[in-house]
Amino acid sequence: MQFVVTAFDYEDALERRLEHREAHLSGLRAMAKQGTFISGGAMVNEEGKMIGSNVHVAFPDLAALQAWLDSDPFTVHKVWETTTIHEIKLLAID
Numbered sequence: 184m185q186f187v188v189t190a191f192d193y194e195d196a197l198e199r200r201l202e203h204r205e206a207h208l209s210g211l212r213a214m215a216k217q218g219t220f221i222s223g224g225a226m227v228n229e230e231g232k233m234i235g236s237n238v239h240v241a242f243p244d245l246a247a248l249q250a251w252l253d254s255d256p257f258t259v260h261k262v263w264e265t266t267t268i269h270e271i272k273l274l275a276i277d
Contacts (some may be wrong), residue, residue: 184241185221186248187271190263191235200233203256210255214240219251221273236263239273 192200214220223238236257242248248268257263 184244185271185273186240186242187269188238188240188248188252188266189235190257190266192233192262193264196262196264197233199260200257200262203260203262206256239271
């Protein structure tokens with residue numbers, strides 16, 4: 184199953200985001216090798232400040248996605264304040 188996760192940061196999270204960014208990215212790199220991370224990136228405001236994240240991921244079910252989300256450094260270290268999860272079907276153009 185494919186999902187889109189949209190996560191908005193706590194207002195005061197920029198320092199924590201930068202502190203835990205490499206651990207977060209390391210996990211995403213490992214997920215990419217496993218085929219669970221499809222795409223994603225930081226969301227920025229009008230000033231270019233990172234305010235959240237948006238990722239496309241593939242997991243067998245919602246429980247597996249939630250297990251990843253619960254263990255991600257940005258969740259554990261309170262970078263992400265709110266998250267929304269939606270099942271999606273990404274367009275693949277051949």
